[in-house]
Amino acid sequence: MSSIVRGLRGFTAFVKGIMGADAFERYLEHHEASGHSGPAMTEREFWRDRMDRQDSNPQGRCC
Amino acid sequence: MGRPADEQPALAVMERDPTLPAPAVDDAVREAAERKWTPAKVAVWAAISLLGAVAWFMVALVRGETVNAIWFVFAAVCTYLIGYRFYSKFIERYLLKPNDRRATPAEYKADGKDYVRTDRNVLFGHHFAAIAGAGPLVGPIIAAQMGYLPGTIWIIIGVVLAGAVQDYLVMFFSMRRGGRSLGQMAREELGAIGGTAALIATLLIMIIIVAILALVVVNALGESPWGVFSVGMTIPIALFMGVYLRFIRPGKVMEVSIIGFVLLMAAIVGGGAVASTEWGAAFFHLDKVTIAWGIIVYGFIAAILPVWLLLAPRDYLSTFMKIGVIVMLAVAIIVVRPEITVPAFSEFAGKDNGPVFSGALFPFLFVTIACGALSGFHALISSGTTPKLIEKERQTRFIGYGGMLMESFVAIMALVAAISIDRGIYFAMNAPVALTGGTVETAAAWVNSLGLSGVNITPADLAQTATNVGEPSIVSRTGGAPTLAVGLAHIMQQFIGGTSMMAFWYHFAIMFEALFILTAVDAGTRVARFMLQDSIGNFIPKFKEASWRPGAWLCTAVMVGAWGAVLLMGVTDPLGGINTLFPLFGIANQLLAAIALAVCMAIAAKRGSFKYLWIVAVPLAFVAVVTVTASLQKIFSPVPAVGYFANNAAFAKALADGKSSFGTAKTVEAMEAVVRNTMVQGVLSVIFVTLSVIVIIAALIATAKAFKQGGGHDHEDEPRPSRVFAPAGLFPTKAEKELQAEWNSLPAGQRTERPAHH
Numbered sequence: 001m002s003s004i005v006r007g008l009r010g011f012t013a014f015v016k017g018i019m020g021a022d023a024f025e026r027y028l029e030h031h032e033a034s035g036h037s038g039p040a041m042t043e044r045e046f047w048r049d050r051m052d053r054q055d056s057n058p059q060g061r062c063c
Numbered sequence: 064m065g066r067p068a069d070e071q072p073a074l075a076v077m078e079r080d081p082t083l084p085a086p087a088v089d090d091a092v093r094e095a096a097e098r099k100w101t102p103a104k105v106a107v108w109a110a111i112s113l114l115g116a117v118a119w120f121m122v123a124l125v126r127g128e129t130v131n132a133i134w135f136v137f138a139a140v141c142t143y144l145i146g147y148r149f150y151s152k153f154i155e156r157y158l159l160k161p162n163d164r165r166a167t168p169a170e171y172k173a174d175g176k177d178y179v180r181t182d183r184n185v186l187f188g189h190h191f192a193a194i195a196g197a198g199p200l201v202g203p204i205i206a207a208q209m210g211y212l213p214g215t216i217w218i219i220i221g222v223v224l225a226g227a228v229q230d231y232l233v234m235f236f237s238m239r240r241g242g243r244s245l246g247q248m249a250r251e252e253l254g255a256i257g258g259t260a261a262l263i264a265t266l267l268i269m270i271i272i273v274a275i276l277a278l279v280v281v282n283a284l285g286e287s288p289w290g291v292f293s294v295g296m297t298i299p300i301a302l303f304m305g306v307y308l309r310f311i312r313p314g315k316v317m318e319v320s321i322i323g324f325v326l327l328m329a330a331i332v333g334g335g336a337v338a339s340t341e342w343g344a345a346f347f348h349l350d351k352v353t354i355a356w357g358i359i360v361y362g363f364i365a366a367i368l369p370v371w372l373l374l375a376p377r378d379y380l381s382t383f384m385k386i387g388v389i390v391m392l393a394v395a396i397i398v399v400r401p402e403i404t405v406p407a408f409s410e411f412a413g414k415d416n417g418p419v420f421s422g423a424l425f426p427f428l429f430v431t432i433a434c435g436a437l438s439g440f441h442a443l444i445s446s447g448t449t450p451k452l453i454e455k456e457r458q459t460r461f462i463g464y465g466g467m468l469m470e471s472f473v474a475i476m477a478l479v480a481a482i483s484i485d486r487g488i489y490f491a492m493n494a495p496v497a498l499t500g501g502t503v504e505t506a507a508a509w510v511n512s513l514g515l516s517g518v519n520i521t522p523a524d525l526a527q528t529a530t531n532v533g534e535p536s537i538v539s540r541t542g543g544a545p546t547l548a549v550g551l552a553h554i555m556q557q558f559i560g561g562t563s564m565m566a567f568w569y570h571f572a573i574m575f576e577a578l579f580i581l582t583a584v585d586a587g588t589r590v591a592r593f594m595l596q597d598s599i600g601n602f603i604p605k606f607k608e609a610s611w612r613p614g615a616w617l618c619t620a621v622m623v624g625a626w627g628a629v630l631l632m633g634v635t636d637p638l639g640g641i642n643t644l645f646p647l648f649g650i651a652n653q654l655l656a657a658i659a660l661a662v663c664m665a666i667a668a669k670r671g672s673f674k675y676l677w678i679v680a681v682p683l684a685f686v687a688v689v690t691v692t693a694s695l696q697k698i699f700s701p702v703p704a705v706g707y708f709a710n711n712a713a714f715a716k717a718l719a720d721g722k723s724s725f726g727t728a729k730t731v732e733a734m735e736a737v738v739r740n741t742m743v744q745g746v747l748s749v750i751f752v753t754l755s756v757i758v759i760i761a762a763l764i765a766t767a768k769a770f771k772q773g774g775g776h777d778h779e780d781e782p783r784p785s786r787v788f789a790p791a792g793l794f795p796t797k798a799e800k801e802l803q804a805e806w807n808s809l810p811a812g813q814r815t816e817r818p819a820h821h
Binding site: 024034055059061 | 173174175176177179181182184185188189192193194195196197198272276308309313314315316317320369370371374375378379381382383386434438440441443444447448580582583585586587589590593609610652
């Protein structure tokens, strides 16, 4: 049973990764590991910043 | 930054951190494991080869009444496995020589935002979602005019030897350069002339590709109230999702994607209800020109709106749908296993005047199927975004080469879906109105007059199919998307729901294709706008400021105007838009591939890998011959159906002779439109081929120079020692597992942070 739960969790995490839904968690990990120079952005700030940076750094989507 | 490439990267600075386990499996251990053939390993690969051989035999050589679709799946998957295990490994070992002791940009430039080490399996999915869109769903369908076999061979063999090679090489070289874009690499490697030509070619090619993708959507939605309603609803749904993510629950991407998906399904079901009412049918029944203008206006607004409001949420929705649709299609084909009645080579395989696209099998089949076999556009994705996320150098084989194999598989599934429908219906749907006459009676009469073996359709068949999929008509629904939708509905209804669900599946297919394409249109316009701003910025520096509104708006308007003009030209073309323009799309995409491969060849030569240069040179030569031949035929062919200028001259002469109707153009205005369109298409062909030839020659010169000097100056980033470890492929090897265990036993504080998923 626990292996099924673990499998499902793994799958959800995989899909979340592909969608980029875990970007904030990864940012926090990096912030934690890199000997932070200031407080980390809050979740709201992070997503705002992420979207706003895409405004000037568009990513292509293929045909 | 650069150093002579023939010397191994300065190993002194690559010293390993003594407090950490090794950042890579020992080369000798890895080599020994790779070269050791246990009986079990031999048995597995013998079984794969045997199954692949049987499948190819069934698909290519057995001439029964029908062939089961499952053989296409086996032929494809077995060939991919062999190509991946043996050919990509060969490229890795002899040409690219990745070094896992060397840090990737995601490690040495880590910023937690753009440069983030990402789990290889997640990145595989992420990269795949970025490269796969509507392209592999459209080209194979149009190419099915020639029969199934030419397309099948090109998709499967082409990807192994060309498409996946291009993606892999570009990704690897860009990774070694800190994630630089194709354009930047071209400028560095080929000099000012080659680099500028590559930049202009890329910009023009993006305009053409966006225009023709938009044309596919217009053709799918024209005179389809249901389609217009449900696709139109994606805009408010995306806006809602954008607001939700920005203000209500920031960062809850999965949650909002699921809400968006439910709303999307509601929009499809609701579209059926709306289209069946009198007001709905009247209000959403739009002609193609109106829809084209709608997309142009939409494209401009979408490109100047902030990303969070429209583009980002639609991208989430599109990715979500992409994963779901592809899994669904694969499961359905494996479960239903449709019988294919289409011949391996159709009556049009040996001719150059097919109704769906004109031109002979060589070279036009190889440009009609671009995405899925070899797609130059991927070079733009494989450089830039993905290389900034790669954790270890060896993973590029899995992500770059493997990701493209996956797209090829999507193309094979699209081909299977298209050829599982009746051939008579296929031609009635894909021939221009000028030939079918636009009504079920005239279309059936025209199809039957083609003299295709085993084809005998009645007007009632066509009317029944239209009713089943909930459309007023399916005659001359060109562009590939509606055919795929009918094929998918045909397969899915045998899987879930029966005939009564066909209309839902049809509109579900139209919806996801439109979603992919509109996302590509938005993103393409934005990327092209930045490229234009950057280029103008070299002369007027103010333009380089991304936040300077007038500059951004002006460049957006120029880009939208350019693709919009080509789109309108396609929509109003008396000769039937798609069949004259689609070759231009393929040629553009393949020329971009030629440019990417040319840059890769120059880089490989500068690294001193002359013995294995053929790995790049063979696909480059093939794609160069195909696209240059196709372009020259489009420019110089005396056959009006093939040559743009021959057609131009024929219509111009008819006008000069005072005729008021010529060929399929029934009025003087239509004739004038043909003269105008063929001139534009012809001139574009000339510009494309000229620019690409310049780039290829620049690359050949750079290669020859490197050959003379036994190598050259490379532009790789300085090597830095890696302080992390991760396995290279989907399944970790024994040695990788052992090393991973060593890393896992490190005290948490000593470990460098790990990617999100393990």
